Amino acid sequence: MNCLEFRRQLLADPHRPSPDAAGHRAECPGCAEFAARIAEMERELDAAARVPVPDGLADRILLSHRLGRPARRTWLALAASLVLAVGIAFLAPSLVGSDDLARAAIAHVLDDEDHEFATAKPTDLALRTRVLGRLGIALPGSLGQVRYEGACPFSGGTAYHLVVDTAYGKATLLLMPGNPLASRMVTSTRGLSAVAAPAGQGSIAVIASSRSAANNIERLLLRQAL
Amino acid sequence: MGITRLLEGNRSQFETMVRAHSGDLYRFAYWLCRDRFVAEDLVQETYSRAWKSWQSLRDEKAIKHWLFSILRNEHARLYERKRVEIEDVDLEDLPIAVESSVQFSLEMREALQSLPEGYREPLLLQVVGGFSCAEIGQMLELSEQVIMKRVSRARNAMRKLMEPEKRSMERVR
Numbered sequence: 001m002n003c004l005e006f007r008r009q010l011l012a013d014p015h016r017p018s019p020d021a022a023g024h025r026a027e028c029p030g031c032a033e034f035a036a037r038i039a040e041m042e043r044e045l046d047a048a049a050r051v052p053v054p055d056g057l058a059d060r061i062l063l064s065h066r067l068g069r070p071a072r073r074t075w076l077a078l079a080a081s082l083v084l085a086v087g088i089a090f091l092a093p094s095l096v097g098s099d100d101l102a103r104a105a106i107a108h109v110l111d112d113e114d115h116e117f118a119t120a121k122p123t124d125l126a127l128r129t130r131v132l133g134r135l136g137i138a139l140p141g142s143l144g145q146v147r148y149e150g151a152c153p154f155s156g157g158t159a160y161h162l163v164v165d166t167a168y169g170k171a172t173l174l175l176m177p178g179n180p181l182a183s184r185m186v187t188s189t190r191g192l193s194a195v196a197a198p199a200g201q202g203s204i205a206v207i208a209s210s211r212s213a214a215n216n217i218e219r220l221l222l223r224q225a226l
Numbered sequence: 227m228g229i230t231r232l233l234e235g236n237r238s239q240f241e242t243m244v245r246a247h248s249g250d251l252y253r254f255a256y257w258l259c260r261d262r263f264v265a266e267d268l269v270q271e272t273y274s275r276a277w278k279s280w281q282s283l284r285d286e287k288a289i290k291h292w293l294f295s296i297l298r299n300e301h302a303r304l305y306e307r308k309r310v311e312i313e314d315v316d317l318e319d320l321p322i323a324v325e326s327s328v329q330f331s332l333e334m335r336e337a338l339q340s341l342p343e344g345y346r347e348p349l350l351l352q353v354v355g356g357f358s359c360a361e362i363g364q365m366l367e368l369s370e371q372v373i374m375k376r377v378s379r380a381r382n383a384m385r386k387l388m389e390p391e392k393r394s395m396e397r398v399r
Contacts, residue, residue, distance in 0.1 A: 008378065012359055013352065013359055013377070041385070049338060049353045051252075051257075051335075053252045053253065054266060057249070058248045061244050061270055061273050065277060127332070131332075158332055180262035201262075
């Protein structure tokens, strides 16, 4: 196998190298370096392609199947609400845990925020503008002073993370342009409260010291919806 | 085996199948239609159709291939498919290493979204679905060689699309 054929095979399917390709890689430093570069690009590509899956998707599919109804999201949303409202928990037991994103947001603040501060990079205002644009919101002047901002890995995707001194105390905002959410959720745990809500093509989460603070900040943000 | 036990067994298998593959199916559907609500509908409809034909499924190993094919057909029913022109690129152009960062992931996603469907679909079947070029060829009714060319070109196109972003990020550092 020559170098061109090796690279041709690798570009066509980096995950299934042939025995000949493995042998060539062991003998050719240039192609070994090329393969390492391809592997790195593949990891980035894989991360980009794996868009977040909506919470409760499998449960909604199974609920639809059990009820024997046509599978349409809008109908299912109504059905799921009704099921929860009347407390027929046995039909969809795991839907009760649908505040996962809000809980994850609180865990992110408590467990990861310090690390983000320590590894902060220069603010990328162009990135912030793009993220806000996708969510269809703007940061109102009345929100308060931004103390930190930067992109971070969160919930299997990427979030734009802001820490703001608001009139309701310190709050964290997670802006998730690639993480769509079917419905709003609120939770309190570990001494913090969080609201997660759909916004534009993605979702936002507000984490604050109390539910009322989180709700008020969420309202400030969504009131600015473009 | 009584009909009730048979049905329960089928439902258990079906649930396993839903939990195992709905995430990857959703991701593939999202990239096909680029609308999260339509994507979820497509996955729902895929499983609805899969259940109707469940009894005829003989090869359990082929389930994932079968589900992705159903989803493609459902998507095709929703949207009129357009033929895309595939641009030749030089295979000897070597992809350049990229630096991992969350900002870069956002840009990578935009680049992936901008790929023509003829590039993007086989690439996603490989990246998200984990299928080989031969399996993708069966799904798309194209030869393995054609699929190999398309995914190679898709990767090269991604590299070309990402180069300005990478340079920009290097300047920031």
